[in-house]
Amino acid sequence: MKLIDGKALAAKMQDELKNKVDALQAAGLIPGLAVILVGEDPASQIYVRNKARQATAIGLNSSVVRLPEDVSEEELLGLIEQYNQAEQWHGILVQLPLPAHISEEKVLLAIDPEKDVDGFHPMNMGRLWSGNPLMIPSTPAGIMEMFRAYDVDLAGKKAVVVGRSNIVGKPMAQLLMMADATVTIAHSRTQNLQELTKQADILVVAIGKDRFIKAADVKEGAVVIDVGMNRDEEGKLHGDVDFDEVKNVAGLITPVPGGVGPMTITMLMEQTVRAAARKLD
């Protein structure tokens, strides 16, 4: 078994990004990332803080707006419109999840697709599925970078994606398909899941079930990517994959923490730098 070190890969990419940002700065352009957080969700607060911190560290301008839990949908939409209009912000994102009284669909639709660095706007989802992506959701984009960095050959391989969310499962499946893998999307209602996962050369798991995938579910030598983040009673973080078991079967495997998570934020930075750089084209 070999470990895929997301933390180290993310750090390396941040260094490369810093150089790109320096070059843009020399051309008179400072990429800007605007992050909007609604409410007090503790995990979201940490992710947003880390996004702002990483943005600053690689030389971006960053803005964080924290809105109260009971902010109206109208007020949030108004703020997004202000950022859409402001030239110095090349990337805009609204941290998810949102409080129940706000429509996620309306909010994602309100973000200018050219600034939608999360890639969640239906226009960007549609562009990805039509094979002509503009913005790619950062978690699956980070996983594709891991495949590249670790020389994982995807063409013709059997890939199984467990999970069908808009932010991970669906875009992941499409990116794998674009890389010529043969892709199956499984989910919580899939029957005989083990039959499918056991055949996978590439197994990506994003279902939010603590240590759900066991050694018996995995093919010998498979590449196993764990997107899960589940906290136990003691506050310890576990993936959707039972790492201690599966590491003995997998050829390559991501840990949790330190695998997919760190790549997610760095890929967001990359999308922001790219969105800014397009202004020079």
Ligand SMILES: Nc1nc2c(c(=O)[nH]1)N[C@@H](CN(C=O)c1ccc(C(=O)N[C@@H](CCC(=O)O)C(=O)O)cc1)CN2
């Ligand atoms: N607007 C968005 N909302 C959400 C996204 C997103 O991409 N855009 N993804 C997740 C949360 N997320 C980023 O926003 C995110 C989650 C986890 C990590 C990460 O680095 N995890 C660490 C462990 C951290 C811990 O100890 O809690 C790891 O896996 O090593 C980064 C980003 C949902 N919302």
Ligand SMILES: [Mg+2]
């Ligand atoms: Mg993400």
